Amino acid sequence: MSQNTTVPARGAARTSGTVRIVGAGLLGASIGHALSALGVDVALADTSPAQLRLAVDYGAGRAARDGDRPRLVVVAVPPDVTADVIARELADFPDAVVTDVASVKFEPLRVLRERGVDLAHYIGSHPLAGRERGGAISARADLFIGRPWVVCRDGETSPADLAVVEGLALDLGAMPLEMDPAEHDRSVALVSHVPQLVASLLAGRFAAAPDGSLRLAGQGVRDTTRIAASAPELWVQILGANAEPVVDVLDALADDLRDVADALRHPDAPGSRRAVADTIRRGNEGVDLLPGKHGQNRRFAQVVVMVDDTPGQLGRLFGELGELDVNVEDLRLEHSPGAQFGLAEISVDPGAARRAEEGLAARGWRIASTTND
Amino acid sequence: MSQNTTVPARGAARTSGTVRIVGAGLLGASIGHALSALGVDVALADTSPAQLRLAVDYGAGRAARDGDRPRLVVVAVPPDVTADVIARELADFPDAVVTDVASVKFEPLRVLRERGVDLAHYIGSHPLAGRERGGAISARADLFIGRPWVVCRDGETSPADLAVVEGLALDLGAMPLEMDPAEHDRSVALVSHVPQLVASLLAGRFAAAPDGSLRLAGQGVRDTTRIAASAPELWVQILGANAEPVVDVLDALADDLRDVADALRHPDAPGSRRAVADTIRRGNEGVDLLPGKHGQNRRFAQVVVMVDDTPGQLGRLFGELGELDVNVEDLRLEHSPGAQFGLAEISVDPGAARRAEEGLAARGWRIASTTND
Numbered sequence: 001m002s003q004n005t006t007v008p009a010r011g012a013a014r015t016s017g018t019v020r021i022v023g024a025g026l027l028g029a030s031i032g033h034a035l036s037a038l039g040v041d042v043a044l045a046d047t048s049p050a051q052l053r054l055a056v057d058y059g060a061g062r063a064a065r066d067g068d069r070p071r072l073v074v075v076a077v078p079p080d081v082t083a084d085v086i087a088r089e090l091a092d093f094p095d096a097v098v099t100d101v102a103s104v105k106f107e108p109l110r111v112l113r114e115r116g117v118d119l120a121h122y123i124g125s126h127p128l129a130g131r132e133r134g135g136a137i138s139a140r141a142d143l144f145i146g147r148p149w150v151v152c153r154d155g156e157t158s159p160a161d162l163a164v165v166e167g168l169a170l171d172l173g174a175m176p177l178e179m180d181p182a183e184h185d186r187s188v189a190l191v192s193h194v195p196q197l198v199a200s201l202l203a204g205r206f207a208a209a210p211d212g213s214l215r216l217a218g219q220g221v222r223d224t225t226r227i228a229a230s231a232p233e234l235w236v237q238i239l240g241a242n243a244e245p246v247v248d249v250l251d252a253l254a255d256d257l258r259d260v261a262d263a264l265r266h267p268d269a270p271g272s273r274r275a276v277a278d279t280i281r282r283g284n285e286g287v288d289l290l291p292g293k294h295g296q297n298r299r300f301a302q303v304v305v306m307v308d309d310t311p312g313q314l315g316r317l318f319g320e321l322g323e324l325d326v327n328v329e330d331l332r333l334e335h336s337p338g339a340q341f342g343l344a345e346i347s348v349d350p351g352a353a354r355r356a357e358e359g360l361a362a363r364g365w366r367i368a369s370t371t372n373d
Numbered sequence: 374m375s376q377n378t379t380v381p382a383r384g385a386a387r388t389s390g391t392v393r394i395v396g397a398g399l400l401g402a403s404i405g406h407a408l409s410a411l412g413v414d415v416a417l418a419d420t421s422p423a424q425l426r427l428a429v430d431y432g433a434g435r436a437a438r439d440g441d442r443p444r445l446v447v448v449a450v451p452p453d454v455t456a457d458v459i460a461r462e463l464a465d466f467p468d469a470v471v472t473d474v475a476s477v478k479f480e481p482l483r484v485l486r487e488r489g490v491d492l493a494h495y496i497g498s499h500p501l502a503g504r505e506r507g508g509a510i511s512a513r514a515d516l517f518i519g520r521p522w523v524v525c526r527d528g529e530t531s532p533a534d535l536a537v538v539e540g541l542a543l544d545l546g547a548m549p550l551e552m553d554p555a556e557h558d559r560s561v562a563l564v565s566h567v568p569q570l571v572a573s574l575l576a577g578r579f580a581a582a583p584d585g586s587l588r589l590a591g592q593g594v595r596d597t598t599r600i601a602a603s604a605p606e607l608w609v610q611i612l613g614a615n616a617e618p619v620v621d622v623l624d625a626l627a628d629d630l631r632d633v634a635d636a637l638r639h640p641d642a643p644g645s646r647r648a649v650a651d652t653i654r655r656g657n658e659g660v661d662l663l664p665g666k667h668g669q670n671r672r673f674a675q676v677v678v679m680v681d682d683t684p685g686q687l688g689r690l691f692g693e694l695g696e697l698d699v700n701v702e703d704l705r706l707e708h709s710p711g712a713q714f715g716l717a718e719i720s721v722d723p724g725a726a727r728r729a730e731e732g733l734a735a736r737g738w739r740i741a742s743t744t745n746d
Contacts, residue, residue, distance in 0.1 A: 128589050128591050129591075130591075138742070138744070140677070140741050140742045141741075142679070142716065142741050147591075148588055148589055150589070177588065177589075179585070183583060183585075183586070184589075186583055186586065187582070187583060187585070187586030187587075187589050188589060190578060190579070190582055190583075190586055191582075191586060191587060191589050191590040191591070191594045192589070192591065192593060192594060194575070194578075195575060195593055195594040195597040195598070196593070196653075197630075197633060197652065198571055198575055198597065199593075199597050199656060200652050200653050200655070200656025200657075200659075201626060201629045201630060201633065201652060201656065202567070202568060202571055202626065202656075202659075203655070203656040203657075203658075203659030203660045203663075204629065204652060204655035204656050204658075204659050205563060205567075205622060205625065205626060205629075205659065206563070206658075206659035206660075206662045206663070207655060207658060207659060207662070208625075209560070209563055209564075209662070210556060210559055210560060210563075212552070212556075212560070213556070213559065213560030213563055213564060214560075214564060214662055214663055214664060215521055215550065215664060216501050216521055216523070216550075216557075216560050216561055216564050216565070217564040217663050217664065218501055218502075218503075218520075218564070218565065220565065220568055220569065220572075220599075220600040221564045221565060221568040221663070222663060223596040223597070223599045223600065224568040224571065224572050224596070224597055224598075224599070224600060225568070225597075225656070225659065225660050225663070226593075226596045226597075226660070227593040227596065227597060228653075228656035228657065228659060228660045229656075229657060229660050229661075230653065230656075230657075231653075232650045232653040232654045232657065233650075235649075235650075235653045236646060236649050236650045236653065239637060239649055240637070240640055240646070240649065243637040243638065243640060246637055247634050247637050247638050249578065250630060250633070250634040250637070251634060252578065252581075253574060253575065253578060253630065254627055254630050254631055254634065256574045256577065256578075257570075257574055257623060257626065257627050257630065258627055260570060260574065260623070261620050261623040261624060261627065264612060264613070264616040264619055264620050264623070265616065265620050267613055267616060273609060273613065276608075276609050276612055276613065277605045277606075277608075277609045279570065279573050279574060279577060280569075280573050280601075280603065280604075280605040280608045280609070281605045282573070282576070282577035282580060283572060283573025283574065283575075283576040283577050283598070283601035283602075283603075284573075284576075284601065284602060284603075284605065285576075285577075285579075285580060286573075286575075286576030286577050286578065286579035286580060286598065286601060287576045287579075287598050287599070287601045287602050288602075289579045289580070289582070289587055290579070290587055290590050290594070290595060290598070291587060291588060291590065304513070306515070313691075313695075314687075314691035314694075314695075314701055314704070315688060315689075315690070315691030315692030315693070315694060315695040316688075316691075316692070316695075317688070317691070318686075318687035318688030318689075318690070318691050318692075319688030319689070319691075319692050320688070321687075321688060322686070322687075322688040322689075328687055331687070331704060332705075343515065368513055368514075368515050369511075369513045371511070
């Protein structure tokens with residue numbers, strides 16, 4: 001299954017020499033896996049011998065040794081020690097480019113500058129990738145494929161050093177994106193840190209829910225609160241390190257929230273109904289601005305098929321879609337609690353929707369609906 | 374594919390006689406489809422002749438006629454006219470049970486009581502089902518399968534009338550759930566109306582996003598804001614009809630939001646770090662309280678397989694899982710933008726995870742990861 005992917009073949013990596021990775025958690029070990037698969041020499045270091053052994057055992061690289069001469073050092077440690085480790089690595093490996101993958105970029109830079117650290121060979125970066133599960137054991141080589149990888153160069157950065165970090169991102173299948181550290185931090189405050197807090201605050205209200213009310217929860221609230229399952233330790237650090245941009249968005253959001261609550265409290269005040277409608281309408285416009293999946297899906301038609309909850313049924317379904325020469329672009333499988341079957345919502349090219357629907361119906365499948373808009 | 378479902382066979386419906394459905398939009402037409410499939414006589418009415426014709430053409434029932442003698446009337450009109458239509462139907466069909474499917478239950482009841490309408494044969498209900506797309510054209514007979522269907526009886530309700538409404542819910546595959554109207558409204562404020570507003574307010578902030586920042590949006594913020602795509606007209610009515618419970622939750626949420634913003638603004642104040650951590654932790658506990666998918670998924674192991682983006686590949690995968698006697702409990706397909714392959718995250722019984730992984734690997738599939746926690 002691997003003959004036709006965007007991951008470069010072994011030996012074709014842009015990254016050469018030894019790459020030293022400090023911190024063998026989810027991100028560090030995932031980078032190690034991907035580089036090792038490309039034949040790059042990966043030297044792993046971690047303050048936890050157990051975590052290091054795990055990452056090595058799982059194939060993320062070898063343990064770092066005295067005498068390693070890395071061309072590139074990747075710092076993948078928790079946010080609160082990122083600046084310290086960057087400073088130490090720059091001192092220990094003066095010939096190497098040092099990058100980090102922390103999700104906040106301005107604060108570590110400010111600390112390093114304040115300490116007078118020579119930052120000529122430091123380039124901050126941030127791959128927008130992660131999982132709800134952490135640790136070396138959750139690492140996967142494909143974690144970065146197709147994801148943005150922010151690279152924060154500055155006036156001091158040499159083109160050669162920049163090429164090393166961007167080469168790393170490209171080797172991992174990510175899309176390098178140059179941004180200013182402060183601009184990066186304002187952006188992630190809006191699209192990552194505040195959504196996390198909002199999901200957490202909303203889910204936090206469920207504890208006070210009247211008895212039985214959560215039985216009425218549907219897919220909407222589940223999606224809205226999904227990321228509330230994230231780990232507290234990491235998020236306290238991330239939010240603390242990006243407090244100012246996060247607080248700016250929170251304050252604006254609190255104002256919006258108070259306005260809509262006031263409009264609902266005084267429905268007959270002039271403009272109240274309109275204020276509520278505008279809130280929903282601005283939300284419509286907002287989601288439309290998000291790139292990627294939302295927009296992409298709109299290009300596809302959806303065929304919803306009922307499938308029995310027994311082994312082999314999805315196999316038959318997809319086998320027959322293959323026979324019909326229908327390519328499945330996306331798929332959502334929904335189980336009805338207690339039911340013996342599920343609904344498979346299949347996204348296909350609009351030109352193939354009718355072929356899929358008619359062909360499947362002719363083969364005895366029950367089509368719940370087809371939407372082609 | 375229909376031999377083994379929870380939908381009753383034709384003729385086995387609990388609902389008998391004529392069912393009159395007023396309002397042939399998404400909910401009304403979906404109820405019509407499901408009842409028609411069971412052989413029930415469905416009489417449809419709608420103020421829009423075009424909408425009515427569409428629903429009839431699509432098989433949701435026949436147009437209502439003078440002389441219809443329904444045993445059950447289902448009012449499925451927009452919230453702002455629900456009380457009026459209930460009152461009229463009760464007057465027009467004194468022998469029928471009248472129910473409605475509006476998503477707010479206290480306000481219409483208050484209006485009807487205020488007008489002195491005889492409510493002996495009225496039972497409010499609310500099926501927790503919907504789609505982002507509305508109208509008769511989006512209707513589907515399976516819309517209610519496995520979903521809660523709230524039924525609001527009161528002291529006046531006769532057991533025979535209650536059985537008619539609960540029979541309707543059961544015929545449609547839904548789970549009848551008795552609740553008090555005020556309790557229902559507080560519940561949906563928390564699990565539906567406020568999540569909608571929060572998603573809308575968050576997405577509404579994207580318009581003011583710094584240039585290029587939305588490129589960093591990932592799956593988290595996409596999920597958090599998905600329902601912000603909902604239609605303004607309907608939501609202005611729903612929120613207006615349930616303003617008090619919604620405002621109560623919004624006020625509490627605004628307090629929580631201000632507290633966490635203050636904690637981030639003054640990181641060195643006593644308890645600040647802890648307040649941020651508690652916000653995330655309470656969110657963890659909150660999502661754990663939600664029934665259904667989240668909880669269910671945790672019982673399964675996840676096997677992530679790389680699949681080429683060509684027709685027939687998913688068919689081969691699921692066919693081979695069938696040969697391995699592995700039942701797929703849930704599935705998420707992720708496409709990496711620009712990549713020639715996707716990742717199929719397959720949820721299986723933990724006891725089958727190893728068989729799935731080894732069997733697939735032996736057949737040449739590339740396993741990205743297996744999680745069995």
